[in-house]
Amino acid sequence: xxxxxxxxxxxxxxxxxxxxxxxxxxxxxxxxxxxxxxxxxxxxxxxxxxxxxxxxxxxxxxxxxxxxxxxxxxxxxxxxxx
Numbered sequence: 530x531x532x533x534x535x536x537x538x539x540x541x542x543x544x545x546x547x548x549x550x551x552x553x554x555x556x557x558x559x560x561x562x563x564x565x566x567x568x569x570x571x572x573x574x575x576x577x578x579x580x581x582x583x584x585x586x587x588x589x590x591x592x593x594x595x596x597x598x599x600x601x602x603x604x605x606x607x608x609x610x611x
Contacts, residue, residue, distance in 0.1 A: 551557040571577070587594035 552561065
């Protein structure tokens with residue numbers, strides 16, 4: 530039991546480190562650009578609207594939208610301080 534837990538944690542740490550390194554290489558930048566192109570193509574081809582209707586989303590979830598607006602205002606205030 531402990532072996533699986535420890536190996537899972539170590540695997541996720543190594544995977545994250547590898548991903549961070551890979552993202553900065555030429556091959557990594559090319560790969561992520563291709564993944565973005567494919568996902569954009571698929572969303573256009575299938576007619577998917579992911580996070581495109583922000584106003585509709587805000588009307589559907591007003592409490593979450595209000596909380597996000599407050600957090601954005603706090604971030605802006607902190608950025609202006611520094």
